[in-house]
Amino acid sequence: MDVIHTVKGLRERLSREPNNVFVPTMGNLHEGHLQLVENAKPRGACTVVSIFVNRMQFGPREDFDKYPRTLQQDCDKLAAIGCDLVFAPDEGEIYPEPQQYAVEPPEIQHILDGAVRPGHFRGVATVVLKLFNMVQPRAAIFGKKDYQQCIVLRNMVRQLALPIDIILADTVRASDGLALSSRNGYLTAAERAEAPALYQALSRAVAELKAGAKDFQRIELQQMAILAGRGWKPEYIAIRRAQDLGQPEAGDADLVVLGAARLGVTRLIDNIEWRLP
Amino acid sequence: MDVIHTVKGLRERLSREPNNVFVPTMGNLHEGHLQLVENAKPRGACTVVSIFVNRMQFGPREDFDKYPRTLQQDCDKLAAIGCDLVFAPDEGEIYPEPQQYAVEPPEIQHILDGAVRPGHFRGVATVVLKLFNMVQPRAAIFGKKDYQQCIVLRNMVRQLALPIDIILADTVRASDGLALSSRNGYLTAAERAEAPALYQALSRAVAELKAGAKDFQRIELQQMAILAGRGWKPEYIAIRRAQDLGQPEAGDADLVVLGAARLGVTRLIDNIEWRLP
Numbered sequence: 001m002d003v004i005h006t007v008k009g010l011r012e013r014l015s016r017e018p019n020n021v022f023v024p025t026m027g028n029l030h031e032g033h034l035q036l037v038e039n040a041k042p043r044g045a046c047t048v049v050s051i052f053v054n055r056m057q058f059g060p061r062e063d064f065d066k067y068p069r070t071l072q073q074d075c076d077k078l079a080a081i082g083c084d085l086v087f088a089p090d091e092g093e094i095y096p097e098p099q100q101y102a103v104e105p106p107e108i109q110h111i112l113d114g115a116v117r118p119g120h121f122r123g124v125a126t127v128v129l130k131l132f133n134m135v136q137p138r139a140a141i142f143g144k145k146d147y148q149q150c151i152v153l154r155n156m157v158r159q160l161a162l163p164i165d166i167i168l169a170d171t172v173r174a175s176d177g178l179a180l181s182s183r184n185g186y187l188t189a190a191e192r193a194e195a196p197a198l199y200q201a202l203s204r205a206v207a208e209l210k211a212g213a214k215d216f217q218r219i220e221l222q223q224m225a226i227l228a229g230r231g232w233k234p235e236y237i238a239i240r241r242a243q244d245l246g247q248p249e250a251g252d253a254d255l256v257v258l259g260a261a262r263l264g265v266t267r268l269i270d271n272i273e274w275r276l277p
Numbered sequence: 278m279d280v281i282h283t284v285k286g287l288r289e290r291l292s293r294e295p296n297n298v299f300v301p302t303m304g305n306l307h308e309g310h311l312q313l314v315e316n317a318k319p320r321g322a323c324t325v326v327s328i329f330v331n332r333m334q335f336g337p338r339e340d341f342d343k344y345p346r347t348l349q350q351d352c353d354k355l356a357a358i359g360c361d362l363v364f365a366p367d368e369g370e371i372y373p374e375p376q377q378y379a380v381e382p383p384e385i386q387h388i389l390d391g392a393v394r395p396g397h398f399r400g401v402a403t404v405v406l407k408l409f410n411m412v413q414p415r416a417a418i419f420g421k422k423d424y425q426q427c428i429v430l431r432n433m434v435r436q437l438a439l440p441i442d443i444i445l446a447d448t449v450r451a452s453d454g455l456a457l458s459s460r461n462g463y464l465t466a467a468e469r470a471e472a473p474a475l476y477q478a479l480s481r482a483v484a485e486l487k488a489g490a491k492d493f494q495r496i497e498l499q500q501m502a503i504l505a506g507r508g509w510k511p512e513y514i515a516i517r518r519a520q521d522l523g524q525p526e527a528g529d530a531d532l533v534v535l536g537a538a539r540l541g542v543t544r545l546i547d548n549i550e551w552r553l554p
Contacts, residue, residue, distance in 0.1 A: 007438065011440065099436060100382070100383035100432070100434065100436060101380060101381070101382055101383065101402070101433050101437055102380075102381045102434040103378060103379075103380060103381070104378070104379045104380070104381040105377070105378055106377035106378065125378070126437075128435060130437055132438055133438040133439050133440065134438050136440070143502045155377070155378065156378050159374070159376060159377060160378055160403075160406060160410055161284065161407045161410040161411050162405055162410050163288065163410065163411075163413070206308070260472040
């Protein structure tokens, strides 16, 4: 497995690999990331993983500085599962000058996670476009745990006519249901024991949809109240149209229930897709 | 020469041509465009010209509807000089749905032409990025007559890490100095005779720079006054730093004098680069 740190080196290496499949990450890899790589391997001749903690998608009071950097362990894990190439640039490679040109996503960037994290999806879209332009993959794979990010990027690729297939992979969960996330590492032991309650709240909301409930706002507020009662600070529980995260209208069958909540200092997100019969 | 109207057809045709050089145009081709194509030919194995009048870069009261469409004549001219491929999509190919994701250029999009044409450079940057993603050229060529556009696109390509060389070609002029432009076709005979006065005003400004004048604002206003006195409606004459069109500071040697003015209903622009000794 090659580990490459410069854009120049990456382009040289990939000029011999027209058929590559790309998994962008911020590193600190867990089983969810490794599943994305497993998903990539059969789809192309070269599997490329990028590891880059992108300052542009963090707010000024967010966890950019403390976000875990574990490059050596990440490379060991990737080598063990047959990844071909790791692109691990430093900040000066991706941002050799202040970033002035951005991809501006539409209104979806301002709702849900975007309302809590202003500028986040603009930063995600811009860095992913740059990484796409560096790697020039035939396909790229993202995990559905970051559902809103998946929608933003899938729509960006279609609207900017990028010749890249976007593949969305299912969330990988711990045995108690907690969605795997690098930020789970911030949890204390007591918080870790409590953390599956977010998934449980989403699951109860889905159970209500399954039972035919139509009063979405009542479901959302009820599950937020339950989390708040357990000591969480819920940001949203939201039943949305899967395609664009808009408010569901009569006839919309493909839904997703999304949730974000703070447990102590840690912000967790999760979601479950649900198709109405 | 192939004439292709669909993105799908274009991608299929270009999958056999990894080494193509691209000249994006809005059609109604004149000798300036043909020089761009001549410039492209030796640089790659396949010369691609796009012809697309991009609604997104026109303001609501601008000349989108009356902009001249002359596809058959354009193709004849291109075939005669050895162009390999014309991409002439209709609006539904470039915008199969309302464009919601845009490239947002920085402050330069709001000055000079951008001040007069709000949203223009956002529309230019977005459509050129889409065309780049469709054509995937190794190089692209733009004419310096649209100087601000050249700077916006060159910076976009660098900042978004697109693997494309941007080549800027000199403005082609009529024998009386008028910069060739599709919009010259809007001029009456009397206006056409007057039209070189814009280039003459820029030339006088450059002559003053050459003679050592430092009071840029006086030069700008004086040349605007001369145009106004001849019946033009000048929008700006501006002496700027060539690299980014910022206000020149002590030590800036590479300058450009840009001008925009209306003659009757027709808006003309032009510029001259000047390097201080």
